[in-house]
Structures are given as structure tokens and as C-alpha cells.
Amino acid sequence: MASEKPQAAVTCTAPVNIAVIKYWGKRDEELVLPINSSLSVTLHQDQLKTTTTAVISKHFTKDRIWLNGREEDVGQPRLQACLREIRCLARKRRDSRDGDPLPSSLSCKVHVASVNNFPTAAGLASSAAGYACLAYTLARVYGVESDLSEVARQGSGSACRSLYGGFVEWQMGEQADGKDSIARQVAPESHWPELRVLILVVSAEKKLTGSTVGMRASVETSPLLRFRAESVVPARMAEMARCIRERDFPSFAQLTMKDSNQFHATCLDTFPPILYLNAISWRIIHLVHRFNAHHGDTKVAYTFDAGPNAVIFTLDDTVAEFVAAVRHGFPPGSNGDTFLKGLQVRPAPLSAELQAALAMEPTPGGVKYIIVTQVGPGPQILHDPCAHLLGPDGLPKPAA
């Protein structure tokens, strides 16, 4: 993509991913190497994505970055690590092809602009999509073709899982230099077309412990976390891969819930304890278990990251009834029309039996809205020049 033109611009998109076997804890803070492998589902970019434009030019005097239209400090360590890593890969590639007429891109400074199509206020981990998109876009603009796990990972650990579509595992690796700590697709996005993902955005009141700080505290103080990483996760990784391979929804759902609960258990075992689930999160947990108990079958699963929002997995034939149950438990306020975002859901009645089984006092407004989505593909290049977030002057377009 890089060229001898004075300027090269590339725009890409990357997805959000949701871990079903959770990543919590680094064995190497610098290289972002995890204490256990993890496994995630890549969400569809029709609903949630980051878009990033990178422009390199001989005329730029320094690296610059804009996030959601606001210029940020390009000197922050994680960002610097990504830039350093991608330029290192580009240099290796040049050196391995010596004699080729080569782009001078390596000596160029870069301007980067990145936007999310979902509000940061949604509390969704935007850093994974953000750093995956940065790594992917920089790779294209600097002409790097190798595995980008290492680049994305050094921005944000879970970002390496957003480099692929479908179902993705991040193998923890064993080497000290992290070369074998890479993401790999377990199954493509087409593998399980019935799977649906609902994000229940919950009203949160307070500032949460950031995940970098939180996982460091857990590694240092939680005896249960070490045990989980060493003795529980390996078997769960294998079992989760099996559930996905065989499209065994009840087992997939139960393991997803158990692993989310165990992650939050290790947060509680951290000292001082870390709390991410709030009262609404717990109402959702109870709602899911009662919904499943009513059906005598595990038809819905929840998982929670480092915040109170629930991510729900279910199959297409269950979405409408589950949404009706959520509407019952958390009646929407004035936003009844915009309560559901994303994929269409046909209205469905809530049976009196299910309503009785839920045994819930409704909590109006407890869930702010629901994003309905599905499994999706990995990062994409946008070929339409209109998609660039940076103009010919290398500065954000007014619209961005």
C-alpha cells in the first residue's frame, strides 16, 4: 500500500470481541503476555466497529493521533509500542527483500485518526477494536504482511483477538519474548449462523477500576487467580473449542457463564476487592437462570467483562422471547422506540408462565438499551477514498 507518492492513506475497520474464556492477568506487563489463554467471539461490524485511517507522508514532522475527533498524546507507551513494533516488522521485511525498489515509508511520520460507531459511554471495551484496527491499518500503510498479534497485543492484550473473525483463541504461549503468544481463528464467522449476541447496556453510576490496574492487583493478591490460570483454564479452553466445533449451545452457554463468574470471583478475591457487577447485572444473571430453568434447558448465557454490562449469547429462535423477558424485567423509559438497536427482532409476547417463572419486580430503566448483533468477520480494508477520516492535508476531516 505504501508507495513512492508523497503520501499514502489507508482506512480499515476492526471488530469488537467478547471473551467467553476470560483473559485476566499478565505474566509480563511490558510485552502484554497473559497468565492464561482466552477465547472470544468476534462481533459483527454492522453493529460495532472501529474505523481507522493512517496516512504517512514525507511532509509530516511528527506522529499524531486523533481519537473520536480529539487529538491525543501520541507519546503514551502502548501507542508507542505499537508504532515501534510495526516499524520493526516493516524494516525486517525490507531487509529480507534487499535489492527491491523499496518504499521510503519507514522514514515517514504517520497521522492516525480513529472513530468508534458506538458510544464510549456504552462501556464496551473499545480498546480491543481500537488497537486491532490500529495494528491492521498501520500494517497496510507500512506494507507489513506478517502476523499482527504482537503489535495489537502490545496496545491492549485482547486486541489480538479482534484481528480475526468468527471464534478466536489467544494462545498464551510459553516463550519469554512472547513470540508464541498469538491469536488464531478457531472457527470462521460462517460456522454457527444461528448464534446471536445481545449487549445489554446497563446504567452505571460509578467509576470502575481500569482493567490494567485491576488485573495487576489480582495477579499480586488473589490466590484463586493463579489457580484458575494454571489449573482451570487449560481444560476449559479445550472444552470451549469443542462446544464451538460441535455447535453444542447448552454446553457453550454453561461454560461461558461459569467462566464469567469465575473471573468476577477472582476480582472479589483480589485485595482490596474489585467489583464490576452491580445490582442490575445481578438481576440479569437471575433473569437468565430463571429463563433457562423455565425452559428446562440452557437457552441463554450471560458474560460480563470489567463492567456491569451484560453480553448475552443465544440462538436466533430464542431472541424474541428473551427480549420480551428483558423488557418485562427492565421496562424501557421514554426510549421505548430506540430500546432495541441492531438486528431486527420481531415482537413476541411474554407468556404468563414465563413471567411467573421470572418472579421479578420490574426495574424500570435498569437496562438502557440492547444492541442485537451476531458473529462477524475480522478487520476490513475500505477501498472507497471517501471513507478516509483524514483529508489530503493529513488532518481530520470536519465530519469525523
Place this chain on the structure above:
Amino acid sequence: MASEKPQAAVTCTAPVNIAVIKYWGKRDEELVLPINSSLSVTLHQDQLKTTTTAVISKHFTKDRIWLNGREEDVGQPRLQACLREIRCLARKRRDSRDGDPLPSSLSCKVHVASVNNFPTAAGLASSAAGYACLAYTLARVYGVESDLSEVARQGSGSACRSLYGGFVEWQMGEQADGKDSIARQVAPESHWPELRVLILVVSAEKKLTGSTVGMRASVETSPLLRFRAESVVPARMAEMARCIRERDFPSFAQLTMKDSNQFHATCLDTFPPILYLNAISWRIIHLVHRFNAHHGDTKVAYTFDAGPNAVIFTLDDTVAEFVAAVRHGFPPGSNGDTFLKGLQVRPAPLSAELQAALAMEPTPGGVKYIIVTQVGPGPQILHDPCAHLLGPDGLPKPAA
């Protein structure tokens, strides 16, 4: 105490205990044998106690029991286990002293009445005090002098710790028959006179998972619980005994908090997950950590059993300031006068610095009231016949 009189009556009291190394999980449901040892502090009976009268008479036609004035089914298994166990011990004692003029009490039926001096609504585990008192009282009336751990334990596991004052460990034991699963005093009640215990009674809304059902579910489904029992608790038992022996409050306090958190973490790791802490519990947790951070020293500890109420440990010189902090965080409603029960606490101002450090939006009424108490002695015999809860007819006195 038993005699050849047609009737013998004994009345005893027994204390509540609060575990600082938690008991959660049985390895034998029948014999109530735990998967790990535990350690508790016996609370003073001036504030919290169970009083039990047992009467045996040749004229009674069946065993009967009244709890807080209401007759209950004497056939429930735990109660039957206690009665069977005590009669078995009485029989052994008689057989070992053959030739003695012996009471015929063994052939007598027993009437039992038991009352708590604290409301059941307080959510305090009354079963420990209740079964300890039952075992102790039955032992006196049947003339049993051996260790009562086994009797009390078969009523309610933690009841064996209420058989002693001060600081008490329940050794899990190794034998299949449970003969070595016994309570033992680590230090008497006089050992640490500065120690204070505050029970923060919290408004609870919902029915909780009972501890028998809850611990069975945890044993069956939580991988973390097994690890805790086998690999974490043994070292913690030794360390907690050291903290108590050396009256090392900061270490005692930190370990108490960590063990409470770990117990609740295993509840969260149970499937479906069990929740005992509510939003008010968490506000208390945050208040304690901020109080300690403000002082740059661990001056206060919390612990939570299978419910939302907090039990606070601190030293006498810190009680007044901590109570002021609780009053700030949870302003009492109309019960300002009766907010504090138990030991006197001098009013203390809350410094502006501490108030700022707490950084809490007040939650009026979140804590219903506080019981201020201290470490206390084990079960007591009451020699005043007026104390009997059962009249000469073997039925509850109108006052009881």
C-alpha cells in the same frame, strides 16, 4: 444435674460466633464434617445470646421443643441427631460407671425451650448459638461431661465453635467418623480486651440461599472452593492463630477481610452463582477500605457471612470515629436514638478530611442499626430457677 426427682430442669445460655476463617462446604453431610478448618471469635452474651431450658421428666410422653415461644417439629433430622448423640454419650457414661446409683434420666423424654435475645430478622446466624446452647443444656440435664463438639456440630456445623469463649478453632479432622473434627479454644476471652465487634444490620430485600443448600452447591460446582479448602485455608489458619496470639491487629484485620472475600468469591464461582452481598454490603466494604487508606493503617476489618450484614472488627480507640463514619455514610432515619445498641460509644465528630476521604454519597437507612459488642465467654449455666423458660408443668412460661 440429673436426679432421681421426677423432674430435672436446666437453663443455659450460649453465644453467637463470627468466623474470621470461614467454614463453607461439608465433606460428609450426615456427620457435618467440613472440607476445611475454621476459626471464629465468640461474641459477648450481654449483647447476643441464646437461652435454652431443658426439662426431663418421667411424666413426659414425647420429646417437644419450642423456639422463640413457638412449638416446632421435634422430628427434624438435625434436632434428632443432637438428641440421639447426647443420649448415646449419656449411655456411655452410665456404662463406664456401672455400679453407681444412676439417674434414670435416659428413659425420660425431654422438653426444650429456646429463645434468642436478638431478632431473627437481624439475619444473624442464630443456629450456631442455638445448637451450641441445646448441646450444652442437654449435656447438663443428662449428666454428660465429655466434649460436645460432635453433638453441636450435628445440629449446625459452626455451632461447635460456640461451645467456647474467646477465639475458637474448629479443626476439620481427618477421620471418617468425625471423632477428630472438634472445636478448641485458641485464646480465652480475656486475651485481647481492646478488640471490639460491631454488627451492621443491613436492609435486605430478598430471600437468600440457605447455607446448607448453598455450601452443597459450592462443593459440587466450584473448582475454586476445593482449591481454597485444600491449599489456601491451612496456611491461613496458622497465620490467623499467630495474629491472635500476638494481638497483631493490622494482620488480623487484613486476613479477616481477605478470607471473607474469598468465601464470597467461591459463592460467585458456584453454578448457578450465589450472591450474599448486596449494594449496601459493598458500600460498607468501600467505606472500610477508604477509612483505612485515610489512616494509612488497617484499623478496621469487615467480614460477611451468608447474608448482607457486615461484622466489623476494630479496637476500642477506633470505635467512635468509625461509628461516625458509618453515620455519615448511612444516616439513620427516625431511629436516631436506637441506631446504636449494646456497648456505649461516645459521640465523636467526623473530620472534614476523613469525610472527604470516604467520598460517599450518603445512603439514608442503608444500615438499620449497629450492635456494639466485644469478645465474650462460652456457654453459661443459669442457677436462678426464675430463668427457666419452662414451668413446673414442662410447658413454656407465659412470659417466654
